[in-house]
Amino acid sequence: MTSSALSWRNGAKGLADALKNLVFPPVCVSCKKVGSLLCTDCYGRIQWLSEPLCPQCGRIVADSLSICYVCRKRPLPLTKIRAATLFADPVPQIIHNMKYNGYHALAEPLADLMVKAWTQWQFNIDLVLPVPLHPDRQKKRGYNQSTLLTKHMCRQLSLPYDLEAISRPRHTSPQVGLNAHDRLTNVRGAFRANAAKVTGKNILLIDDVCTTGATLAAAAEALLAVGAKSVSGYCTARAM
Ligand SMILES: [Zn+2]
Numbered sequence: 328m329t330s331s332a333l334s335w336r337n338g339a340k341g342l343a344d345a346l347k348n349l350v351f352p353p354v355c356v357s358c359k360k361v362g363s364l365l366c367t368d369c370y371g372r373i374q375w376l377s378e379p380l381c382p383q384c385g386r387i388v389a390d391s392l393s394i395c396y397v398c399r400k401r402p403l404p405l406t407k408i409r410a411a412t413l414f415a416d417p418v419p420q421i422i423h424n425m426k427y428n429g430y431h432a433l434a435e436p437l438a439d440l441m442v443k444a445w446t447q448w449q450f451n452i453d454l455v456l457p458v459p460l461h462p463d464r465q466k467k468r469g470y471n472q473s474t475l476l477t478k479h480m481c482r483q484l485s486l487p488y489d490l491e492a493i494s495r496p497r498h499t500s501p502q503v504g505l506n507a508h509d510r511l512t513n514v515r516g517a518f519r520a521n522a523a524k525v526t527g528k529n530i531l532l533i534d535d536v537c538t539t540g541a542t543l544a545a546a547a548e549a550l551l552a553v554g555a556k557s558v559s560g561y562c563t564a565r566a567m
């Protein structure tokens with residue numbers, strides 16, 4: 328596309344957005360104040376994560392010199408897991424609306440949080456992949472929130488991503504309400520990775536929330552089994 332065609336398209340999109348906002352002004356998903364999807368007051372309540380964190384799973388620890396007691400007991404197949412924010416008010420509400428209430432536009436401000444926190448984590452990666460949903464769940468929801476987060480984040484950071492390098496052919500029940508052990512059993516073997524796309528590469532998996540890391544671990548196992556060099560995980564929010 329030529330630059331003038333591109334700027335015309337951007338201009339038209341800007342006009343369309345302005346008209347849409349005039350008719351349906353955006354409302355803060357957390358406090359319902361009119362003006363933006365996430366108002367400045369609610370944005371100010373976000374709890375950002377920072378070191379010291381467990382070098383592997385990203386749990387908050389007193390010092391990050393060695394891996395935490397959970398990782399010592401059950402080492403993760405991932406090099407490291409990091410998240411932009413704590414899974415605490417107002418983030419759970421925003422993520423819930425993105426996933427279950429059809430507000431897929433919220434993937435943009437959520438990906439922005441991941442971009443803002445990005446540089447401090449020092450990931451060494453070649454390719455970014457969203458954690459896939461089972462096709463039936465994606466069809467029901469209409470989108471995969473992790474794919475939207477991946478696209479928005481990678482475009483801003485100029486990172487290469489692939490939406491088909493890993494799939495989820497086995498249906499699993501939701502992880503909510505399961506303990507750490509049952510979460511692992513529930514998702515083990517659920518993923519299939521495409522060797523041609525991932526062999527020899529340092530992979531970064533993207534998901535919205537990390538709780539025990541079981542889903543990321545199962546996806547990482549599938550990637551490592553076909554020759555990925557390393558797998559790390561990056562989420563919008565970390566439940567502690
Ligand atoms: Zn608000």
Ligand SMILES: [Zn+2]
Pocket residue numbers: 381382383384385386394395396397398399
């Ligand atoms: Zn740990």
